[in-house]
Amino acid sequence: MSRDPVADLRRIAFLLERANEATYRVRAFRSAANALAAMPGAEVAERSRAGKLTELAGVGDVTARCVAESLAGEEPVYLRRLVATEGTDLDAEAAALRAALRGDCHTHSDWSDGGSPIEEMALAAVELGHEYLVLTDHSPRLKVARGLTADRLRRQLDQVAQLNEALPEGFRILTGIEVDILADGSLDQDEELLARLDVVVGSVHSGLNDDRAKMTRRMLAAIANPHLDILGHCTGRMVLSRPAGVTGPGDRGHRARSRPESNFDADAVFAACVEHDTAVEINSRPERQDPPKRLIRRALEAGCLFAINTDAHAPGQLDWQRFGCERAARCGVPADRVVNTWSADDLVAWTHS
Numbered sequence: 001m002s003r004d005p006v007a008d009l010r011r012i013a014f015l016l017e018r019a020n021e022a023t024y025r026v027r028a029f030r031s032a033a034n035a036l037a038a039m040p041g042a043e044v045a046e047r048s049r050a051g052k053l054t055e056l057a058g059v060g061d062v063t064a065r066c067v068a069e070s071l072a073g074e075e076p077v078y079l080r081r082l083v084a085t086e087g088t089d090l091d092a093e094a095a096a097l098r099a100a101l102r103g104d105c106h107t108h109s110d111w112s113d114g115g116s117p118i119e120e121m122a123l124a125a126v127e128l129g130h131e132y133l134v135l136t137d138h139s140p141r142l143k144v145a146r147g148l149t150a151d152r153l154r155r156q157l158d159q160v161a162q163l164n165e166a167l168p169e170g171f172r173i174l175t176g177i178e179v180d181i182l183a184d185g186s187l188d189q190d191e192e193l194l195a196r197l198d199v200v201v202g203s204v205h206s207g208l209n210d211d212r213a214k215m216t217r218r219m220l221a222a223i224a225n226p227h228l229d230i231l232g233h234c235t236g237r238m239v240l241s242r243p244a245g246v247t248g249p250g251d252r253g254h255r256a257r258s259r260p261e262s263n264f265d266a267d268a269v270f271a272a273c274v275e276h277d278t279a280v281e282i283n284s285r286p287e288r289q290d291p292p293k294r295l296i297r298r299a300l301e302a303g304c305l306f307a308i309n310t311d312a313h314a315p316g317q318l319d320w321q322r323f324g325c326e327r328a329a330r331c332g333v334p335a336d337r338v339v340n341t342w343s344a345d346d347l348v349a350w351t352h353s
């Protein structure tokens with residue numbers, strides 16, 4: 001028994017509006033509803049079967065999928081997710097998620113483009129109540145960020161081992177890297193080192209304008225690499241909005257410039273993340289907010305794991321996890337799907353599995 005797709009789209013728009021979502025996001029559902037309301041039901045069904053709904057002005061991939069689900073008699077997953085979080089206190093949900101986090105899997109020190117020594121970052125993490133901090137300085141090709149050569153990374157590993165001797169009981173620095181995903185999808189560090197590290201975050205920092213097919217291939221190759229554990233800030237976007245007074249060494253003194261999302265096949269990328277057990281990062285930096293909520297929802301539906309990270313470049317920025325938690329809570333991400341709610345031992349057991 002099929003449902004009324006127009007009613008479902010309008011219901012989604014209503015719930016998004018009530019959740020105070022961005023106007024353009026709501027408009028996508030309202031304009032799709034209007035486009036379909038003007039058309040005989042049989043034609044809507046025929047176009048949906050033929051995959052031709054998106055040829056209509058106002059209908060995009062996400063809305064077309066909702067329509068297909070309605071016509072199949074299912075409550076669209078997008079709607080189901082909104083209904084599931086309806087009436088819950090999002091502030092309380094976000095706070096609960098933040099309270100469940102035991103560590104941070106993406107942070108920088110002054111070994112690359114961070115502003116503080118490793119020890120200061122670690123002590124700030126202890127103050128925040130973390131049980132671990134994964135140190136993920138940049139890889140060699142990212143020269144502007146003083147990416148670490150293999151030799152420097154080896155020296156850093158020695159220093160981390162020393163620091164861990166002196167840090168409070170119950171806390172440790174985990175070793176890691178934010179490795180560049182190169183043009184061909186390979187990772188910018190020696191295999192042997194990547195294998196040694198506790199956590200490998202991989203991010204695209206160059207060629208962000210690659211066309212869709214190339215970017216998708218590149219990301220899929222990186223995700224298939226057994227060393228990659230977390231896919232960092234997957235769209236590479238920069239949004240302008242930033243809370244007043246939020247600056248830090250990692251911002252290199254500039255106001256963030258806006259940058260559009262990279263273009264890739266999100267369904268293929270998230271399916272690969274599930275297949276290869278790679279977590280999708282929810283990057284908490286106010287100027288990144290990456291991925292956007294519509295993609296967090298898609299990754300959630302695909303079955304992905306997540307990591308809610310700060311990408312901190314200074315100690316105070318370690319407290320930015322609440323921004324990521326707010327966005328994750330709005331999308332209904334449950335705590336048990338977030339790898340940094342796990343203990344350090346469980347996290348490392350997962351990255352090495």
Ligand SMILES: [Zn+2]
Pocket residue numbers: 178203205232233
């Ligand atoms: Zn990065």
Ligand SMILES: [Zn+2]
Pocket residue numbers: 106108178311
């Ligand atoms: Zn980073």
